[in-house]
Amino acid sequence: MFVHIPKTAGTTFLTALGALFGEQHLRRLQDDDLHPDAIDALIGSPAMTQVRCLAGHFPVHAFAERWERFQAFTMLRHPVDRVVSLFWFLRRSPEDVLARMGLAPGFSLDEFLAGEVPELFAQTRDGMCRMLCGDPTRSDPGHPAFWRPQVSAVAPAAAALERMGFGLVEEMGASLRLVAAEMGAPFALPNHAENVSSRLATPPTSGQMRRIVDLNTADLALYEMARRRFQRRVAVHAARGADGSPPRPDAVWKAELGRETPICAVAGRRGFHAYEPRIGLAWIRGDRSADVAFAVPAGRRRLVLRVYGITQDYPIGDLRLHVNGVAVRHRVVRDRGGWAEVRTRAFRIRDGEGPNLLSLSPPFQVPAARAHPGSRDERALSVAIATLRLDRA
Structure with a gap:
């Protein structure tokens, strides 16, 4: 299961997963698939016998009752870079998408950060912790916890990472090597996709940077914890070296x-x-x-x-x-x-x-x-x- 946090090099990773399992065996979940009844129907359907990997923009709580069925993994990205990448991505989006986000064409970074439409609000304010903490109230605009700072979500999000494989966008090569080893791939996963947003971005001002940091203190804390843990995993993997184990049959x-x-x-x-x-x-x-x-x-x-x-x-x-x-x-x-x-x-x-x-x-x-x-x-x-x-x- 790939828990795809938006703007964390998903194109690169999904391309790698498609090559690993065959795109016909990779199921990308949409919003309509994430209701409890729909999840039960999906997992119990005969079609699941042909599925090797589920992927999508879904919080971990969507599969909380079925977590043991999956080998879950995700990608993290430095919160400032992730938010700025989302800004540039939306700047290229069609007007109907912008209208859904409460944005007008040509919107500024300040307008983007001030947005209060729930779909945008959740991604500019500790979006990684919201998806990983396992608390459905953090994804529910009808609950007061959705609108509060997410500092208390750091510990449960970090605990979720203990049960998952994960990589860092800033260390994509090492991340793909780790995933390949942990998932039994027959060779290193490809690292080909390019982040188009980076070609368009101009640096935020110092004031805008402070604003992004203030809005994402929980994600910054989570990222720093994850970065140290990732470095330890890389060191352990390097010390073990290739163990000669056969690749998984479905890869x-x-x-x-x-x-x-x-x-x-x-x-x-x-x-x-x-x-x-x-x-x-x-x-x-x-x-x-x-x-x-x-x-x-x-x-x-x-x-x-x-x-x-x-x-x-x-x-x-x-x-x-x-x-x-x-x-x-x-x-x-x-x-x-x-x-x-x-x-x-x-x-x-x-x-x-x-x-x-x-x-x-x-x-x-x-x-x-x-x-x-x-x-x-x-x-x-x-x-x-x-x-x-x-x-x-």
Whole structure:
């Protein structure tokens, strides 16, 4: 369970979780899912057998009666940075969102901090403690505790962190390594997403900084406690080193022979951009090869990939494939509009226990805006994967 506190690098973390479990097995909860009856119905539904991770902007008290069912974790961020990031995020939001927050287009930081619409008020005033303390009154605008300073929420929020895994936005690399180790990932989780807000931000004045600090004294206390605890966890992890334990089964693609699997259902991925559901594919990143950890019965196998090139004449045939470090030859069957099928020659899987490792390395990247003039996509892209299939050879 990922308790997603707003403006704590959720895009980075959700992208990593989607790659770890497969986006098809990641369920993002909305407000309508968080009523007790809805939670009971969700947990008891047959669909939950396919869910590996729940994620969303929900306080821990929403699952208080079911906490033991989950391995929970969250991300924290320095409270001043988190509030300033929220300000810049909302400055780019459409007018209907601003109206819901009681803000007018072009609002100032002072107007933002003075906002008293509950949804905004809760996030500019100790938003982390409110979500973690386990007290439903801190999330209820109809209760006086919602409007009071949240200093008394520090201790229960800190106690909740004792029962959870957590990371720090300011230490994202170490945080993802810890999560990977604690969750049994087959390799380090990717750290690719960029915080757009940081490019837009101008520093608050000293008076505005003092105001943010005054409004978030509880979160500052919680963050400092968490930061010291996080440093101890990093030190312990470094001292232990790699223990050689196998990855968790649901973090590896369990390939069913002869069955085509969409990329969003493939767990154990690294080196991909976030899955794009509208098109049904995930692009390979250009800064390294893309890897897929998989388990399949031992024997002679062939791999079939449904792929898409950034341009119709992109040399998909130059895509390099390795299985467990051994190069695998392949041929390409072109389809219309940039689509193609990559069919490998037979290779042998000697150990069916896994995990095995498939690596894909494209020859070069093309800026998306150059390949498709008018595109606002700032990425450089090469080949995207839509489906994978392992066959008997």
